[in-house]
Amino acid sequence: MSAVAPKAVATSLVEVKNLKKWFPIRGGILSRVVANVKAVNDVSFGVRKGEVLGLVGESGSGKTTVGRTILRLIEPTEGSISFDGKDITHLPKGELRTYRRKMQIIFQDPFASLNPRMTVGDIIAEPLVIHHLASSAQARNERVAELLQTVGLNPDHVRRYPHEFSGGQRQRIGIARALAVDPDFIVADEPVSALDVSIQAQVVNLLQDLKDRLGLTILFIAHDLAVVEYISDRIAVMYLGKMMELSSARELYRNPKHPYTEALLSAIPTPDPTIKRDRIVLQGDIPSPINPPSGCVFRTRCRYAIPACAETVPELREVSPGHFKACIRDDIL
Numbered sequence: 447m448s449a450v451a452p453k454a455v456a457t458s459l460v461e462v463k464n465l466k467k468w469f470p471i472r473g474g475i476l477s478r479v480v481a482n483v484k485a486v487n488d489v490s491f492g493v494r495k496g497e498v499l500g501l502v503g504e505s506g507s508g509k510t511t512v513g514r515t516i517l518r519l520i521e522p523t524e525g526s527i528s529f530d531g532k533d534i535t536h537l538p539k540g541e542l543r544t545y546r547r548k549m550q551i552i553f554q555d556p557f558a559s560l561n562p563r564m565t566v567g568d569i570i571a572e573p574l575v576i577h578h579l580a581s582s583a584q585a586r587n588e589r590v591a592e593l594l595q596t597v598g599l600n601p602d603h604v605r606r607y608p609h610e611f612s613g614g615q616r617q618r619i620g621i622a623r624a625l626a627v628d629p630d631f632i633v634a635d636e637p638v639s640a641l642d643v644s645i646q647a648q649v650v651n652l653l654q655d656l657k658d659r660l661g662l663t664i665l666f667i668a669h670d671l672a673v674v675e676y677i678s679d680r681i682a683v684m685y686l687g688k689m690m691e692l693s694s695a696r697e698l699y700r701n702p703k704h705p706y707t708e709a710l711l712s713a714i715p716t717p718d719p720t721i722k723r724d725r726i727v728l729q730g731d732i733p734s735p736i737n738p739p740s741g742c743v744f745r746t747r748c749r750y751a752i753p754a755c756a757e758t759v760p761e762l763r764e765v766s767p768g769h770f771k772a773c774i775r776d777d778i779l
């Protein structure tokens with residue numbers, strides 16, 4: 447059964463419809479497909495122009511796969527992706543180039559994602575060269591200096607190498623590189639998870655500031671709801687390749703409607719004393735995405751599960767304006 451897509455918002459920059467990404471597992475001497483890892487299994491959502499959409503869920507829930515599929519870094523198995531009203535699902539490589547410029551990614555690990563043998567200046571200039579965006583060496587140098595300044599780094603450090611910078615500074619270099627081509631949309635894939643907690647807020651604040659100044663639209667991936675609370679306009683919660691809940695950030699924190707979101711929220715401390723939560727410990731491990739539970743994939747760990755939850759895949763439906771949940775029970779939460 448296919449989930450019903452949230453009503454298309456006219457102002458969506460990115461629109462994902464019934465997206466599936468299955469990774470085949472091959473075996474035997476004939477190398478036949480013996481099973482599939484259902485990394486993303488029928489997910490629909492939009493990212494509105496100018497918003498930060500937080501995408502959260504435990505490790506293995508399919509967040510990175512969603513982000514990389516939107517950017518067409520990996521090919522979808524089924525479903526469609528559109529950008530600024532144009533279906534880019536099957537765009538050939540040549541045409542994709544134009545869109546690649548408009549969509550950029552910031553990676554989780556600023557240590558692994560920067561070439562250690564290149565200077566910071568060359569790292570940031572590389573996309574300018576690839577996309578022919580600087581008319582001369584001087585124009586390129588000026589743009590690199592400007593980008594360094596934009597992300598709060600000293601332009602005089604342009605000839606230094608990545609190892610001469612701290613983790614937070616390296617992530618700023620990664621952000622400058624993503625911004626070099628003047629993108630409209632950025633997938634930030636756990637951009638602060640590898641950083642010290644004390645540095646995380648600085649980088650999140652930088653992204654927030656850049657979003658406002660440059661009018662960016664951001665898909666901000668995190669496994670922890672605490673990280674995305676302040677930067678996100680809306681939040682989407684994934685579990686085992688499925689979208690569980692989607693709403694404005696404020697509503698999601700104050701009035702979660704899905705048991706999985708409730709459990710994720712119970713794990714983070716609240717600064718607001720009017721919100722009291724008991725810690726909910728999810729029993730057991732996440733089931734295998736090769737053979738997910740029937741019906742609701744969360745039911746094996748859900749404290750509200752009833753026999754009917756095993757029967758049908760719950761659709762992501764609107765339970766109050768702009769608030770969607772994939773759960774058949776309306777008598778809880």
Ligand SMILES: Nc1ncnc2c1ncn2[C@@H]1O[C@H](COP(=O)(O)OP(=O)(O)OP(=O)(O)O)[C@@H](O)[C@H]1O
Nearest residue numbers: 469483485504505506507508509510511512669735
């Ligand atoms: N190239 C691949 N081949 C096979 N399986 C894959 C591949 N990439 C991802 N997977 C599987 O797909 C599922 C979703 O992975 P994904 O990396 O999207 O999750 P995630 O939510 O980003 O997790 P994390 O928080 O750990 O980054 C996992 O079970 C993962 O093992």
Ligand SMILES: [Mg+2]
Nearest residue numbers: 509510511635
């Ligand atoms: Mg990931």
